[in-house]
Amino acid sequence: MKLLAPSTFHALDWAPYDIWMERRTPPPLSPSIVLLTRDDASEARFGAEAWDHALFARVLTALARAGATVIGLDVPMGGPSTPGRGGAAGDAMLTEATRATGRVVYPLVVRLAEEAKRPVSAQPHHSWPVMPRSILKRLPDAALTGGLRPVLAQQAAGIGHALIPPDKDGVVRRVPLYVRIDDRAVPAFGMALLAGFLKVAPEQIMVKGQTIYFHESRFPDNTMRRLAIPIDGEGRMLINYSGRENQPAFAAVTFLDVWRAIERGEPDKLEAWVAGKVVILLPRERSAALRPTPLEDEASDGFIQANVLNTLLTESWIQSAPPFAGMLSALVLAGLGAWFFLAFSGPLAVACVVVLTLTYIAIVVAALSAGSLMLPMWVPLFALGLASGGTTLGMHLTTSHRVRTLEAHMQSVQQELGAARDALVCRESVVEGLEEDLEVTRAAVARSAGKEQELVRSAEALRAQLGDAQGQEDSTRRRLLELERELAGLRAASDQAGELSDAELERLRRECEDMGIVSRDPTMLAVFRDVKKGARSPIPVLLLGEPGTGKELFARAVHRLSPRAERPFIPVNMAAISPELFESELFGHVKGSFTGALIDRKGYFEQAHLGTIFLDEIGDLRLEHQGKLLRVLQNKTFHRVGDTTLTTIDVRIVAATNKDLERGVVEGWFREDLYFRLKGLVLRLPPLRERRHDIPAVAERCLQNAAAQAGRKKIGLSQDAVAALQTHAWMGNVRELQHCLEQAVALAEGPLITKADLRLTPPGRSDIASLREPSDPAGTHDASGDAAVLACLRQHEFDMQASARALGWDRSTVTQRLKGMSFRALVASGGDQPKAALALAGDPTLVRTVEWKLREYYEHLLKTIQEFKTPEEAIRACKKRFKNLPDRHFHSVEVLINHYFDRKTGPCNGC
């Protein structure tokens, strides 16, 4: 908290001033100032405590005889001397010497009025100027605390206050040239010396605004002119320090030297030292208060006053800017700072603020160096920082709020979009069905004129339904387009809000590497950032992504970044656990609980106690096991197999799957409650093909691993190999890449792996191959055409109209192509619709849409064939009905029809 004290800010404010003062060329030095100092030798001669005033009396007399113009004796005019150190005799001697010389100036012990506990009343001295009340009001209010010996004061040529109030940070930089005591203006000790030296009477002193004028001052060069002394609003002057007290720049003589000159009768020496000068006697003992100055930690009051006098005599003013300048600077800087953050992006704004700060500091230093003008530092820079920080915070808060709103909106829009897509698919299917029915009806019209009227009505009705469906489709499509545009806008806004800086990306990349994750991809790094944020909390994490995208690495990262990092991390592949051993594996068993249970065994959950359990392939978990797992997740307790007591565990759950659990919930193969229990923090890992820039680095890492495993030293990738890797689809993601490179390392002979060594299938071929039917060895179908259509459909997210526009076909043709490919994929997957849909969609995000279409097509097919009794009749009818379906796909239709009738008649056959 001390760092936030006002003194800290004050010290910061004056830091450039202090540094400048320490490093600059020393200011001019008045040759008219001589210091009489107390050193070790003097103390050895006259004692280490306060000295006898009679000693000063004799020195004063001698100095006056030697021609000193003014003598300042830095001995407070307090109470009587202590017996043994002069007592009344010493006091009387000093008084007499002061009277006789008529040129001695004394300091007066005063304090600021609010600090003075027992103020003493003071008789005004004849050297104190009379000032108007308006001026007096501006001066610091002071009170006499050390007493004033009236007789000595009467004899003194001048009396100046010794008030040297430090700044808030304790450093003495300014001195009030006048303070107000009662209704009189009392000059500073140095000021009183100046008045005596320049022979300025009190009536020649005037204050106007922020300047003190000494009219008709007689300078050492015998010129007579007006001296104008700049002060601040409180009557203070910045002291232009000439140096340190232990290395004084002023002419200085020790008391002992002066004393010896007096004793030995060496008037010439004394004269050379002091004639025509201001002599300041500094006889205070070393225990006297010392104060820090910008140049040193300990300086005596007398030395500081000597510097005040030097500043005045040499007229080397340092001026401080008026208060309104500080406010103005603060306003300007704050305005600019805020504007920078509003007008520019984060790093640029920060750079601008840094430049502005440096510029202002440079201006402060330049003003000091060139113009001896002290500009405020802290307040403007604080205002700049405050404005910048405030603006950033405000923007951040606004943006966060906006992002939250956008995310909520985006979610609802996505739901709407999904519904619209579903509706569209439904409408399309209806339209397509109606179109086919219309065709059939037209053919029937041609064959049967008798039923013409009826059929015409039927056709009209169908046309009306089609028009209606098309209208609905158009409407839904427009709505979809609107929603997609809105979603795109929201995504852009969200991306912008969550944009990572380059520095942050680089930092995240390094942290990722520490976790074994090689990626420069912002999406991937953003996921890692979320992992970092979420790892500290105990919520479950659900990792989604295609196989080989690094789900286990992220799971390990969650564990390592969590407070459980020192505890065990237990990875469990749910798909690999035998259903019979599920409970035993996960929850453990006790000895004898079943055949083969020879000893007690801890299950994975118990092994992971206080640590993290990683449930991989959670989507492959059977329904009955899902319930058991849910109980554990809910209660944190379970029974070991064969055990009657409950076992309690504290485990962090990280689950992963490449399956669409949401769809699983919809379709009923995944428990909704388990899904929501697992869905604490959901992280979607992008596939490798979506972060192609990462491929070289990932490949390099895999290659080195493979080389190490193969016992080969250095092995690299040729440029064409890298290019090939970057263009490949990598449906199996990093795992596929890894296997590919392992194979290449095993087969490559040279130190460089070429494109040929990789043995990659051509781009897109692997996708198409998945659609190829085993029963079509001749490849008579237009595979490349289908591939192009499929690519186009994927590109347009299976929007038939958009795809048709892109291909330059009508929508019906595209529909027939997709229908054909759907039937073929269905055949290839053995009737597994989700699998067939995934094969067609390519991207899991499109699976849902494709599956809708696929189901519609299949149901339409079934609807068409269900009225027939034999497959042959059905096939014939379908050939007529689906005449626009490419022939190469009709084989799949036949397979499906046969499969339908096989299933339909299966039980009977069985009978």
Added chain:
Amino acid sequence: MSRKTTGAAGLILLIGCLTGIPVYPAQGDDDPLPAAQTVIQEPSPSPYEQTERPAPHVDDPPPATSPQFHPQAPTATQAEPPDVATAASGDLITAIMQLREALRRQPDLVQTRLDLGSALYQLGDLDSAIETFHEAVRRSPDFSDARIKLATALMAKHEWGGAREELEHALAQHPDLPHALYALGIVRYRLGDHAGAIEAYRRLLLLTPGYADAHYNLGLVLKLANQDEPAAYEFLAAAAAGLPHAQYFLGAAYAAGLGIERNLPAAIGWWFRAADQGESQAREALAQLRRAALLKGPQSTEETRAAFAEFRAALWRDFPDLPRAGAGDSVGVTLLEHGRVKEAVPVLIREGAALSESAQSALEVVYEHGIAGQVDPYDVRILASWKTLADEGLPRPRLALARVYSRGLGVPQDVRKAAGLLKHVTGEAAKELLKEITAMQPTGAQAARNTTSHPLP
């Protein structure tokens, strides 16, 4: 020596004299606070005046002529404690042990307890001494000596309030205690109670009317209380008794007309008397006056010269039997003419210092040639006087001294010094001497010529 020890030691020495407590042995000249253990008639000098004759001091004890304080001795003195007043510092601890043993056996021996306190005080153990004196006061509240010793120890410890209380208590019981009054004056002044200090000193003077130090101290306090007139009266009494500081202050009062009619010749006279006793401020004051008299022009200069002349004329009053021919005659020269050589030389020196040209000429002759059978050549008194005046920049003594050094008259020949002394000195005699010096050592003379630019006033 640490600051604390130095201060305490100084005060112990001082108060030792005041109360009769034995003090440390005399110390060397280098000690910054030299012996206050000197006899009462020789009060302690200020640290910067070691080479000078000491002057009385407000803190100094009353002189021996003042009534000595004789406390009532306790009746039972069977223990026969050691004589602490004369114990050497080496024996002090033994003495303390013996005193403690005696008190253990007979705790009511008040004088023995005071002796123990004094021994502890002498040892520098102020706290134990104060405790012992406190115990003595508690056991014998009416025993003034115990209170005064306690006050003394408290003063040494700068406990001024407690000291004043004890002294006032003692004086309430025995109003005629001069030591207590003297100390009370000191303590009250230190506490800023000028009126109280004046009252104490006045009571003391009522008891001992001829007590010069009391007059002097009273004068100081009056002066510091801005009561110049009574202060001058007190200074006059003390100055007449021969106290040099009082003479200086009286001279200052005459010179400035502070509480007394301004009389510069009288001031010069008192300052001369003080300076004769080594009072440095008086010497400085005279030097200032002489410099002022040598300046040209201002009215004050004329007044100063006239004051010196009047002072010289006043010297005749010391020799009423001596015939005086004219107003400008020198007493010294006249004494010489009448063969009263031994009396003449000091008077000539005084007149020389009072700017008498004829006396200066006579001194030059006496110094160079002496007076057969009565004054040897190269009289050291004359040489010392010239040195003092030459330091002040007076041209005539500088010229005389330059001649002395250039010719090696009573001093080793030093041509450079002679040339240096001729700086700022003009006139035919100076030129001739410079030629002489040039012939002896061209370099030194040339340097001297270059600096001889200012005319004689």
